[in-house]
Amino acid sequence: xxxxxxxxxxxxxxxxxxxxxxxxxxxxxxxxxxxxxxxxxxxxxxxxxxxxxxxxxxxxxxxxxxxxxxxxxxxxxxxxxxxxxxxxxxxxxxxxxxxxxxxxxxxxxxxxxxxxxxxxxxxxxxxxxxxxxxxxxxxxxxxxxxxxxxxxxxxxxxxxxxxxxxxxxxxxxxxxxxxxxxxxxxxxxxxxxxxxxxxxxxxxxxxxxxxxxxxxxxxxxxxxxxxxxxxxxxxxxxxxxxxxxxxxxxxxxxxxxxxxxxxxxxxxxxxx
Amino acid sequence: xxxxxxxxxxxxxxxxxxxxxxxxxxxxxxxxxxxxxxxxxxxxxxxxxxxxxxxxxxxxxxxxxxxxxxxxxxxxxxxxxxxxxxxxxxxxxxxxxxxxxxxxxxxxxxxxxxxxxxxxxxxxxxxxxxxxxxxxxxxxxxxxxxxxxxxxxxxxxxxxxxxxxxxxxxxxxxxxxxxxxxxxxxxxxxxxxxxxxxxxxxxxxxxxxxxxxxxxxxxxxxxxxxxxxxxxxxxxxxxxxxxxxxxxxxxxxxxxx
Ligand SMILES: Nc1ncnc2c1ncn2[C@@H]1O[C@H](COP(=O)(O)OP(=O)(O)O)[C@@H](O)[C@H]1O
Ligand SMILES: [Mg+2]
Numbered sequence: 001x002x003x004x005x006x007x008x009x010x011x012x013x014x015x016x017x018x019x020x021x022x023x024x025x026x027x028x029x030x031x032x033x034x035x036x037x038x039x040x041x042x043x044x045x046x047x048x049x050x051x052x053x054x055x056x057x058x059x060x061x062x063x064x065x066x067x068x069x070x071x072x073x074x075x076x077x078x079x080x081x082x083x084x085x086x087x088x089x090x091x092x093x094x095x096x097x098x099x100x101x102x103x104x105x106x107x108x109x110x111x112x113x114x115x116x117x118x119x120x121x122x123x124x125x126x127x128x129x130x131x132x133x134x135x136x137x138x139x140x141x142x143x144x145x146x147x148x149x150x151x152x153x154x155x156x157x158x159x160x161x162x163x164x165x166x167x168x169x170x171x172x173x174x175x176x177x178x179x180x181x182x183x184x185x186x187x188x189x190x191x192x193x194x195x196x197x198x199x200x201x202x203x204x205x206x207x208x209x210x211x212x213x214x215x216x217x218x219x220x221x222x223x224x225x226x227x228x229x230x231x232x233x234x235x236x237x238x239x240x241x242x243x244x245x246x247x248x249x250x251x252x253x254x255x256x257x258x259x260x261x262x263x264x265x266x267x268x269x270x271x272x
Numbered sequence: 273x274x275x276x277x278x279x280x281x282x283x284x285x286x287x288x289x290x291x292x293x294x295x296x297x298x299x300x301x302x303x304x305x306x307x308x309x310x311x312x313x314x315x316x317x318x319x320x321x322x323x324x325x326x327x328x329x330x331x332x333x334x335x336x337x338x339x340x341x342x343x344x345x346x347x348x349x350x351x352x353x354x355x356x357x358x359x360x361x362x363x364x365x366x367x368x369x370x371x372x373x374x375x376x377x378x379x380x381x382x383x384x385x386x387x388x389x390x391x392x393x394x395x396x397x398x399x400x401x402x403x404x405x406x407x408x409x410x411x412x413x414x415x416x417x418x419x420x421x422x423x424x425x426x427x428x429x430x431x432x433x434x435x436x437x438x439x440x441x442x443x444x445x446x447x448x449x450x451x452x453x454x455x456x457x458x459x460x461x462x463x464x465x466x467x468x469x470x471x472x473x474x475x476x477x478x479x480x481x482x483x484x485x486x487x488x489x490x491x492x493x494x495x496x497x498x499x500x501x502x503x504x505x506x507x508x509x510x511x512x513x514x515x516x517x518x519x520x521x522x523x524x525x526x527x528x529x
Contacts, residue, residue: 172354172356173357173359175329175351176357176358176370178329179328179349179350179351180370180375180422181347182374186374190370194359194361197361271361271403272404
């Protein structure tokens with residue numbers, strides 16, 4: 001149908017077609033995020049099988065998968081992963097809990113902040129891993145030295161973000177609390193804690209990533225078990241397939257923990 | 273009955289690195305019980321400072337003020353903050369209940385008061401939402417409901433509608449007046465809009481530019497609800513409008529030179 005030279009169309013149909021186009025586009029983009037890792041793996045497989053990449057350093061993914069299966073069946077993975085997760089969990093908690101407590105105190109009480117923050121600032125740049133030899137001498141090569149190393153690394157991002165979270169609470173909320181007569185404990189639970197929580201959780205998220213980085217390095221140096229130990233001994237024995245299995249485990253748990261923490265974030269910050 | 277608010281020679285000086293600023297100088301006024309008073313003045317003249325002193329958020333440098341309480345268990349004052357003043361991590365309902373919860377009112381009283389003012393401000397169906405899901409006008413309703421639900425002796429409002437568009441402003445002004453008429457609370461309301469002051473108040477107090485002083489008082493004896501068209505048409509109010517406007521104009525010019 002034409003009218004003064006223009007095509008007259010049903011506007012609903014036009015918009016529906018447009019909407020469909022948008023939907024398809026969104027789906028294609030989602031597909032892309034799956035395509036990229038798959039493409040990488042396929043490329044890796046082909047390059048390594050054809051000998052373009054040195055098969056000794058880059059064993060094909062299918063071979064890694066096979067080794068993974070063997071280690072899983074033999075129970076080696078369960079053992080190493082179990083040990084590492086145990087150390088990560090303890091070290092993470094041992095870093096996060098004091099980090100939150102000290103961070104809150106720094107945020108809430110100015111004298112404490114002035115007193116503690118130079119210590120935090122001075123100690124933060126020292127990589128806990130650089131202290132590992134001393135930590136091993138003091139606490140042995142067992143779980144405790146790993147837990148302490150992780151705790152030391154996790155503590156700093158948590159303490160700094162928690163203090164910053166409290167300090168960055170908009171002043172108007174302090175006025176509101178004051179004006180409506182909030183007591184000290186009400187102020188803490190109704191204003192300071194929820195107000196600081198978003199930034200605090202970001203610090204915890206960061207601490208989680210650091211915990212994984214730290215455990216691998218710590219277990220490489222002085223340990224008789226754990227994912228880091230698996231990686232290191234495989235590397236020394238030139239069993240690179242086994243080493244890659246260790247790396248994949250780290251990548252998997254890093255991803256898993258991020259998802260878990262993001263889920264926790266959604267739960268704890270329903271107002272966001 | 274004694275006046276609800278008595279302010280005598282109140283002065284506030286801020287000391288800064290660059291010197292000191294006299295924000296308020298010898299402010300004296302009395303506000304009667306149940307009165308709706310608007311404080312109008314050029315920006316920077318100390319309106320917010322005066323309100324914050326009355327709200328206990330700032331200490332005055334000299335002089336004194338008194339809010340006469342009628343019931344000892346009532347809080348003396350509650351402030352209606354700007355839009356940003358409602359707590360983002362609490363639902364609408366918890367925000368409205370905030371003052372009552374802070375002074376540990378009995379649960380049934382909190383529930384009753386909160387439900388009543390949610391209803392009054394048309395927020396009942398949004399009770400379980402978080403502020404981030406609300407429009408600016410809705411947020412301001414929460415702020416007003418919170419202050420009234422707290423049942424204070426007086427209400428302090430610092431340009432609560434300044435950020436709203438014209439339509440929303442009119443609607444909220446009407447809602448505020450209807451709640452005020454019902455509760456008979458004493459209100460001290462800051463605005464820089466003369467229209468708003470003429471719409472709302474029993475009395476307009478005019479402040480001079482820095483240092484802030486009360487320079488004129490205009491009584492508006494008009495029945496409410498007033499209509500903005502009526503106000504603009506009414507020759508007497510129009511004359512008052514021009515009068516106030518000229519005063520402000522003069523003050524703004526003075527503060528520029
Ligand atoms: N906390 C403060 N420290 C220093 N100066 C302030 C402070 N609060 C307000 N002032 C000054 O006091 C004067 C009055 O401010 P304010 O009460 O906010 O004015 P208004 O609300 O009428 O715009 C301004 O010159 C402002 O700079
Ligand atoms: Mg102001």
